[in-house]
Amino acid sequence: AGDLFAAGFLAAHLDGRSVEDALALGAAAAAEVISHWGARPEEDLGVIRDALFA
Numbered sequence: 001a002g003d004l005f006a007a008g009f010l011a012a013h014l015d016g017r018s019v020e021d022a023l024a025l026g027a028a029a030a031a032e033v034i035s036h037w038g039a040r041p042e043e044d045l046g047v048i049r050d051a052l053f054a
Contacts, residue, residue: 004041005030011045021053028052 008029012022028048033041 001030001034004033004045008045008048011049017053025049025052 005026007026009022009026012025013019017025025048029041029045032043032048033039036042
């Protein structure tokens with residue numbers, strides 16, 4: 001979950017979003033990976049980002 005949080009945060013940060021948005025995407029990515037068995041996300045980070053910032 002920590003790796004996905006960092007990936008989401010950095011993806012939003014590099015996209016020029018605010019710190020609050022970067023934290024939100026990090027949390028959403030981490031939440032996705034802990035919502036099922038296994039260490040890999042089932043949903044693409046881009047899909048999560050698009051849903052969060054739509």
